[in-house]
Amino acid sequence: MKGIEKDSMNTDTKGERLQKLLAHAGVASRRQAEQMILEGQVTVNGEIVTILGTRVQPQDKVAVQGKLITVPAESLVYYVLHKPTGVITSAMDPQGRKTVVDLLREVPQRVYPIGRLDYDTSGLLLLTNDGELAYRLMHPRYGVEKTYRVGIKEKPTDEALNQLRAGVVLEDGKTAPAKVREVSRIGEGLFRFLDITIHEGRNRQVRRMFAKVGYPVASLQRIRFGPLELEPSLSIGKYRALSATEVYKLQRAVQLI
Known part of the structure; x- marks a missing residue:
């Protein structure tokens, strides 16, 4: 045949x-x-x-x-996880390292992360078994914005900030313009913090952008994905189901409704 x-x-x-x-x-x-x-x-x-x-x-x-073959009926589920550093954003890891799915072992359905956060990056990560929504949230066509809080060790120059805002030329091409704002010093340590918003999803993009303008990233946390923000009440390593309103906002952001 x-x-x-x-x-x-x-x-x-x-x-x-x-x-x-x-x-x-x-x-x-x-x-x-x-x-x-x-x-x-x-x-x-x-x-x-x-x-x-x-x-x-x-x-x-x-x-x-x-x-x-028959596929068992499965209801669609949606979760937000406060990803810790030191965890792989994958359903499994050949090297045996802990994955984000390991943190959701009590979830009966098989869920997958929407996009990736690096091993050394923490913050908001969505997981679902809704393939269509996941596809659209990751596709650059829909322009879903992600905001990251970046810690660096010294105050950036205006020139560096303007470069980030205009787009930085990396080895895989120039990035789209980003939104960047300085945030007052927070937390422990001597880092200065900035929030950067992008809609692309290149590998280690934020880290590479800051390295290119001369300010290596010391800490990185995703604090927003589309219409959803990371809640202070959601502890590192913990997760919760999204509300119907939150799912609706995600669907509307990618023109599913």
Whole structure:
């Protein structure tokens, strides 16, 4: 049976990625499911699919080695975590380090982080099993802003601040203009704090931006993601479910409603 060609497969933003669906159904881990797809063991509506990233709809019939699979119904859940430093933003880590999912072990559903916070970065992290919302919140098309509180060891010059606001040329291109404001000295230590707001999601972007203008980051915390702010009452390492109003605000921010 011929595999589905790239131009005929469903790779739009609707539905669920095939490898994720297989993992959710308990067929295999995500990585193992990807290998099964590449080896031609998976069919969708009777046709072999060998392209990773293919999306399937609830009405599609998915089979592995000829056996139809069923995915257990699962309600959509949404959580906010105050991520500590020293924790990996991932569902699992081959090196055995603690992950953010380890901190939500009491959550019965399988949830995934929306975007990433570096190992040495703390702050607001959203986790959900709502793939469509997660996709849109991470996609630059929707321009969802994230604000970070940055600690540096000396007062920045006006020139450095203006560079950050205008966009900084990094090895992977110039960043979009950022909003930057100085914050009065807070907490312990001799750091000066600034808040920077960006809508891109490049790897270690804030750290690289500050290093580029000559002020290496000493501490970094995300304090806002879209319409949601990190609450002082949410202790480091703790999490809570989002309210219906908070979910509504996130959905509205990415034009889902």
